[in-house]
Amino acid sequence: MDALVPRERSRLPMLCAAGVGLVMLLSAWQLDSDRFSERVGMIAFCITVEVFIHSVFLFAEEWLFHSKQRYHGKLSEILQACFRRHVVLGMCAVFLMLTVGGVSFSGEQWSTVALMCAVYLLLKSLGVLSPAPVEISEICEMKKMNVAHGLAWSFYIGYLKFVLPDLQNKVSQYSSTRGKLSSPRLHILLPLNAKVPSKPEEEDTNVVFHENLPELVRDQAGVRKRSYKNSVYKITQDNKTFSCVLEYATPLLTLFQMSHESSAGFGERERKQQVLLFYRTLSQILDDSLECRNRYRLVLLNDEHTGDPHYLSREIIQHLKQQDGEIHMDPIQEQVNEVHPVPEEGPTGRLNGAQRAAFPEDPMSSDPTLMFSQPHSLRSEPVETTDYFNQSNARK
Numbered sequence: 549m550d551a552l553v554p555r556e557r558s559r560l561p562m563l564c565a566a567g568v569g570l571v572m573l574l575s576a577w578q579l580d581s582d583r584f585s586e587r588v589g590m591i592a593f594c595i596t597v598e599v600f601i602h603s604v605f606l607f608a609e610e611w612l613f614h615s616k617q618r619y620h621g622k623l624s625e626i627l628q629a630c631f632r633r634h635v636v637l638g639m640c641a642v643f644l645m646l647t648v649g650g651v652s653f654s655g656e657q658w659s660t661v662a663l664m665c666a667v668y669l670l671l672k673s674l675g676v677l678s679p680a681p682v683e684i685s686e687i688c689e690m691k692k693m694n695v696a697h698g699l700a701w702s703f704y705i706g707y708l709k710f711v712l713p714d715l716q717n718k719v720s721q722y723s724s725t726r727g728k729l730s731s732p733r734l735h736i737l738l739p740l741n742a743k744v745p746s747k748p749e750e751e752d753t754n755v756v757f758h759e760n761l762p763e764l765v766r767d768q769a770g771v772r773k774r775s776y777k778n779s780v781y782k783i784t785q786d787n788k789t790f791s792c793v794l795e796y797a798t799p800l801l802t803l804f805q806m807s808h809e810s811s812a813g814f815g816e817r818e819r820k821q822q823v824l825l826f827y828r829t830l831s832q833i834l835d836d837s838l839e840c841r842n843r844y845r846l847v848l849l850n851d852e853h854t855g856d857p858h859y860l861s862r863e864i865i866q867h868l869k870q871q872d873g874e875i876h877m878d879p880i881q882e883q884v885n886e887v888h889p890v891p892e893e894g895p896t897g898r899l900n901g902a903q904r905a906a907f908p909e910d911p912m913s914s915d916p917t918l919m920f921s922q923p924h925s926l927r928s929e930p931v932e933t934t935d936y937f938n939q940s941n942a943r944k
Contacts, residue, residue, distance in 0.1 A: 696825035735794035741851035752860035
């Protein structure tokens, strides 16, 4: 599973670019140290002007055609969307340098600036300097702008957030009359190919519907007494029968249908990536949710199992067996058993009995408590701590 689910991208490209850039700057300084500062300043000036001119073109588009629909006519929002802060600061520094600082360029230098700006704008308009698909994917993942992010949050807010906390009560009601389940958790199936059948029996005949849990009824989005049901399935393998609550993740139906709509611009490769992002995002959301923790199990199904008619049942049973060895962190209420002390014999027992008669114990003090002592060496000498021994030493 770790080999399938993509991890968050690191900052390796940025660190490599910074390292190579510093090495190249050092090499250029060694080759021509006399004009190094002048040339670096010239190049930085050209890049700042190039980016600023392109930002002006973006501003013209947004201000002329999208100011009311996208920005409600607010000029400040248009400026923030089109101009980066460091570009504005760079242009302010250039303006102050040319007006107040007394810096002047020769005709050849101005020609170089114009040529570099022209080449940059042409390459930008032709798409040569556009971000790579990997950069676009990274931006979408960082900003939570993927389709998978929206579907995962919708699945959690609109369904799992109130179904999972109530699942334990429903399972308890079911177990009291129908028998104990192999697992009290909700098993959510996520096939990588996003093909969600209407019935799990269509994928594996060893998975058979048994019955539904008691339904959850609540008012939701204007619908009075909307009902939510979860189904119990029987899974058989090697003459052994397991039972659990399972269902497919319904948002995967949306991804599957989008991949078959040309207007969605969503291919099979993008669909698989979105399924993996959906799994990762949903797992992070549920792990951070205190009311949903330890009440679910995400089962990622690999689509490379053609020819195996019982792949689904084997995966579900494998997850059920893994849960048998897990330790649940739910609080356990221990029953307080009545303790009958064994009467002591000899002088020590008579002395302790006299003390208990003179100073009866509080009923609350008889409850068991957990006490910790300071660590001692295993080689320490034995010390007598009985009351009779201490009182004998006191008389001496």
